[in-house]
Amino acid sequence: MQFLELLMLITLPLVGAFFLLLVNGNENRIKDNSYYVGILISISTFIASFYSCSKIYVANSDFNLFPVYYLKSFNVSIKFGMNLLTSIFTNIISFLTIVSVFLSKKSIKMHLREYLILILLLEFFFLCGVCARDLFVFFVSFFCISFILFFQISFWGIEKRVNTANKFILYSLLGNACLLTAFFIIYQHLGSLDFDVLKNALLPKIPRNIVLILFVGAAFFFFPVFPVHFGLMDCFTEAPSPTRILISGGYTKLMLYFFIQVGISIIGDDFIQSSNVLINVLCISMFFASVIALNNKDIRRFTGTLHLVQNTMILIGFFCLTMESIKGSLFFVLSQAISMPIFLIAMGAYYEKFGYSFSETNLLKKYPVLSSLIFLSGLNLLGFPPLPNFLGQFLIVQACFKVHPVSAFFIYLSIIFLLVSFYKIFAPVLLGKEQKSIEVEENLNLYEKIASMIVICGIIYLTINPECFFCIIRRVVDPLFE
Amino acid sequence: MNSCLISLLTILIALLSHVKVRYKKYSMKILFLGMFLTVLNWIDLNTSNLSEVVFIKGFIACIYMVIWGICYDYLKYKKYELFEFFSICLILFIGIILIFESKSFHILYFGMEICRYSFLFLVLYKKNSEKTDSKSLNLLLTELLSSALFVFGLSIVYIQVGGLTFTSYHNLSQNDLLCFAEILIFISFLQKIGGLPFGNILIERVSLMPTCLLSMECSIIQPVFLIVFSKIFFVMFDMNKCAIVFNIVGFMYLLYSSIQIFTQNNLRRMTGILLTYSQGLFFILLGTQNYKIVLLYCVFQAIIFIGFTTLQASLRYEGKTLENISDLNGLGIKNFLMGAVWGIILLGMVAVPPFGSFWIYFLILKTLIFQDQLYLVISLILFSLPCIYTFIKILKQMYIGKSKEYDFKMTFFYKLIFLFIVISNILMPLFINYFDNIVKLEFL
Numbered sequence: 001m002q003f004l005e006l007l008m009l010i011t012l013p014l015v016g017a018f019f020l021l022l023v024n025g026n027e028n029r030i031k032d033n034s035y036y037v038g039i040l041i042s043i044s045t046f047i048a049s050f051y052s053c054s055k056i057y058v059a060n061s062d063f064n065l066f067p068v069y070y071l072k073s074f075n076v077s078i079k080f081g082m083n084l085l086t087s088i089f090t091n092i093i094s095f096l097t098i099v100s101v102f103l104s105k106k107s108i109k110m111h112l113r114e115y116l117i118l119i120l121l122l123e124f125f126f127l128c129g130v131c132a133r134d135l136f137v138f139f140v141s142f143f144c145i146s147f148i149l150f151f152q153i154s155f156w157g158i159e160k161r162v163n164t165a166n167k168f169i170l171y172s173l174l175g176n177a178c179l180l181t182a183f184f185i186i187y188q189h190l191g192s193l194d195f196d197v198l199k200n201a202l203l204p205k206i207p208r209n210i211v212l213i214l215f216v217g218a219a220f221f222f223f224p225v226f227p228v229h230f231g232l233m234d235c236f237t238e239a240p241s242p243t244r245i246l247i248s249g250g251y252t253k254l255m256l257y258f259f260i261q262v263g264i265s266i267i268g269d270d271f272i273q274s275s276n277v278l279i280n281v282l283c284i285s286m287f288f289a290s291v292i293a294l295n296n297k298d299i300r301r302f303t304g305t306l307h308l309v310q311n312t313m314i315l316i317g318f319f320c321l322t323m324e325s326i327k328g329s330l331f332f333v334l335s336q337a338i339s340m341p342i343f344l345i346a347m348g349a350y351y352e353k354f355g356y357s358f359s360e361t362n363l364l365k366k367y368p369v370l371s372s373l374i375f376l377s378g379l380n381l382l383g384f385p386p387l388p389n390f391l392g393q394f395l396i397v398q399a400c401f402k403v404h405p406v407s408a409f410f411i412y413l414s415i416i417f418l419l420v421s422f423y424k425i426f427a428p429v430l431l432g433k434e435q436k437s438i439e440v441e442e443n444l445n446l447y448e449k450i451a452s453m454i455v456i457c458g459i460i461y462l463t464i465n466p467e468c469f470f471c472i473i474r475r476v477v478d479p480l481f482e
Numbered sequence: 483m484n485s486c487l488i489s490l491l492t493i494l495i496a497l498l499s500h501v502k503v504r505y506k507k508y509s510m511k512i513l514f515l516g517m518f519l520t521v522l523n524w525i526d527l528n529t530s531n532l533s534e535v536v537f538i539k540g541f542i543a544c545i546y547m548v549i550w551g552i553c554y555d556y557l558k559y560k561k562y563e564l565f566e567f568f569s570i571c572l573i574l575f576i577g578i579i580l581i582f583e584s585k586s587f588h589i590l591y592f593g594m595e596i597c598r599y600s601f602l603f604l605v606l607y608k609k610n611s612e613k614t615d616s617k618s619l620n621l622l623l624t625e626l627l628s629s630a631l632f633v634f635g636l637s638i639v640y641i642q643v644g645g646l647t648f649t650s651y652h653n654l655s656q657n658d659l660l661c662f663a664e665i666l667i668f669i670s671f672l673q674k675i676g677g678l679p680f681g682n683i684l685i686e687r688v689s690l691m692p693t694c695l696l697s698m699e700c701s702i703i704q705p706v707f708l709i710v711f712s713k714i715f716f717v718m719f720d721m722n723k724c725a726i727v728f729n730i731v732g733f734m735y736l737l738y739s740s741i742q743i744f745t746q747n748n749l750r751r752m753t754g755i756l757l758t759y760s761q762g763l764f765f766i767l768l769g770t771q772n773y774k775i776v777l778l779y780c781v782f783q784a785i786i787f788i789g790f791t792t793l794q795a796s797l798r799y800e801g802k803t804l805e806n807i808s809d810l811n812g813l814g815i816k817n818f819l820m821g822a823v824w825g826i827i828l829l830g831m832v833a834v835p836p837f838g839s840f841w842i843y844f845l846i847l848k849t850l851i852f853q854d855q856l857y858l859v860i861s862l863i864l865f866s867l868p869c870i871y872t873f874i875k876i877l878k879q880m881y882i883g884k885s886k887e888y889d890f891k892m893t894f895f896y897k898l899i900f901l902f903i904v905i906s907n908i909l910m911p912l913f914i915n916y917f918d919n920i921v922k923l924e925f926l
Contacts, residue, residue: 071915074845074848143835147874150874150878155882162882169871174867187851188851
């Protein structure tokens with residue numbers, strides 16, 4: 001039964017992509033039908049993922065799929081499995097895919113069907129990567145994800161899409177090169193890339209250190225971290241909104257998943273020994289990123305820098321290697337996955353109305369729903385108390401303060417810089433003087449309003465009762481420290 | 483030897499029929515029939531044991547016949563004289579048979595020369611630029627020089643060993659003169675395959691060729707030369723001592739080609755650079771002494787290059803074949819299927835998972851890592867990055883920009899080739915598993 005459930009979860013997006021190929025008719029019909037197929041498949045995948053998660057939580061046991069195929073020449077078995085950590089990420093990915101498909105109808109003006117095929121393929125590879133129980137399958141999935149994202153940015157991106165896509169693929173290739181080299185070193189010493197083997201074996205000292213450096217290098221490229229952030233930073237300004245959601249919620253978080261799932265068991269105590277240095281480096285890089293945010297005058301770039309700072313914070317949370325900090329990081333990932341889409345929906349509506357330039361528009365007076373959405377989601381993204389992102393930030397900063405108080409000071413400073421830059425950019429837009437007369441027409445359609453309300457309700461519920469996520473996170477993190 | 487006789491007889495009969503106006507129309511048919519008989523005789527399917535030798539021979543023969551098909555279509559389109567071209571092609575096949583069946587150095591040399599010179603005739607068969615004369619003269623001179631070096635090396639070997647068979651080379655004590663001869667043969671071999679430091683020869687040669695001949699160079703000549711020469715290397719050199727030399731040569735190749743590929747705009751020159759790249763991998767593989775992967779790599783190279791060159795031959799615009807990368811602009815928008823085939827084959831060439839060459843790369847890296855050659859693993863991964871980046875950029879161009887009025891020459895034959903290449907690219911791991919099971923390397 002588990003076999004079927006897991007197989008269904010992974011292959012559903014692939015089946016959806018195949019169905020999309022069969023959609024036929026005139027242009028409008030193709031567009032509508034593709035959209036409905038996309039929504040249907042992504043919702044089904046989310047339900048399947050949620051069901052698996054609840055089943056694992058209730059039964060308190062992992063799903064393991066027998067090897068689908070064993071490649072004798074490579075000594076690689078293509079097998080999948082699922083535990084509570086995996087199910088958290090599958091839920092995030094399938095939820096974000098729904099939002100992406102939902103947004104794509106409005107933001108993608110041409111070749112919607114092809115775009116949705118890529119989105120579903122992306123979901124398929126995400127799920128493959130997360131459910132993989134072999135590093136080889138994980139790597140292949142990761143590479144395919146980078147590649148599909150590159151295509152989406154190249155063809156459906158905004159202004160400087162060509163340069164952005166080039167930068168993105170270049171940095172991804174470097175990150176992938178680090179990962180592949182690390183995997184080969186592991187393969188050399190352990191003879192296998194199977195998770196079960198990796199969890200019960202320990203690498204010798206020198207290879208372990210090299211692998212650690214390569215893993216950290218890959219994490220710097222994929223999260224991204226200042227100063228190797230150029231590849232992904234521009235994606236937040238130039239990629240189409242649905243792709244941006246998947247990059248921010250899924251792609252940049254995969255390394256965290258990898259670290260928690262197998263990274264700790266591969267590297268062992270070396271993480272703890274090197275954590276001080278890494279935290280210092282990350283705090284300084286976070287500080288510089290927040291200085292960049294302070295000088296931003298463009299909201300799109302601000303979103304990118306905000307993401308850069310917060311991802312660095314998540315990485316700091318992991319490298320603190322305390323129970324609270326890892327819980328904080330995971331909670332942050334979850335709450336960011338909810339708050340980022342709503343911010344992007346609101347900003348999408350804003351861009352459609354006013355374009356990419358920002359002038360004093362007094363948005364609050366004329367478009368109360370839109371402006372309150374931007375304001376609330378922006379504050380939540382920034383981790384303003386008592387919104388849910390704050391809790392994640394708080395746990396990370398608290399853990400960092402215990403380990404390294406000076407570094408924690410830089411984190412505080414970065415958060416303050418972010419708030420200041422948010423005020424600098426959004427205050428004129430929301431509250432400034434009105435410069436030109438614009439016809440009063442609310443720009444969110446009914447579906448967008450409903451979707452936003454659902455997500456806002458989710459955020460409010462999460463603010464009041466964070467325990468609903470923490471009970472799952474606790475079950476994931478506690479065994480790591482036993 | 484029977485197959486060589488059949489070929490020669492075929493050429494003679496076809497020539498006679500070609501001279502007589504009355505029978506001229508039969509000359510091509512006779513050639514094709516002769517070719518078919520030669521192949522059947524060479525593969526020798528009657529043997530009770532269907533070993534890997536039959537498999538490799540069959541593979542070479544199949545690829546060769548596919549290339550005949552491509553050349554036939556291409557030359558017909560270009561209105562070239564078909565009979566002369568295919569007669570020389572048959573002579574070239576005799577050279578391949580001789581190379582493959584050789585058990586002594588002089589037969590090998592003979593086959594190699596037949597192969598090289600008949601191919602040179604084919605390359606210079608129709609001038610396609612004003613510079614052809616000077617370039618062809620250069621090519622001829624370098625071929626002559628390499629032959630001279632090879633013969634000089636062989637003569638020293640003959641003096642020292644007293645025979646030219648491969649078996650006489652075993653259990654031979656090394657001395658300085660023999661070492662000198664080996665170096666001469668090695669250099670001439672590098673010249674023959676257009677390897678470094680003679681890499682430019684290969685690229686020049688490739689840039690001169692009609693597109694249909696690219697497939698012959700990439701998918702037949704190079705793999706056969708590499709397979710047979712690796713056999714000779716195993717006979718001549720102490721591989722344990724030479725591994726470091728091969729690694730350095732391979733490293734230089736990869737470095738050279740990964741730098742060169744960034745600056746290329748011409749598709750044919752790019753094919754030449756990719757060939758140099760594959761030679762680099764070949765040398766590194768020779769250093770690992772894993773002959774099975776060498777063989778696998780050559781087979782894969784034949785398959786993937788045939789796809790790449792067929793793509794180039796099949797796509798035309800305004801009566802011209804593709805020359806530059808910019809000619810591909812907007813191809814994917816114009817014809818989605820053609821764009822997808824280009825995409826899969828391009829990605830299959832440059833180690834992008836989950837396509838073909840990635841699996842071969844994986845095997846190579848696996849072999850290297852188990853021999854503790856981490857520096858080579860890292861450099862291989864790093865050198866593959868410029869190729870991947872360049873090819874991805876090409877792919878992107880295919881979906882951006884104004885498209886030309888392409889003339890898609892998609893005959894059933896081409897569709898069949900593309901289908902085979904795409905499927906083999908996607909199912910490469912299964913193919914490798916199968917290959918691993920059947921190849922036992924008994925013929926070494």
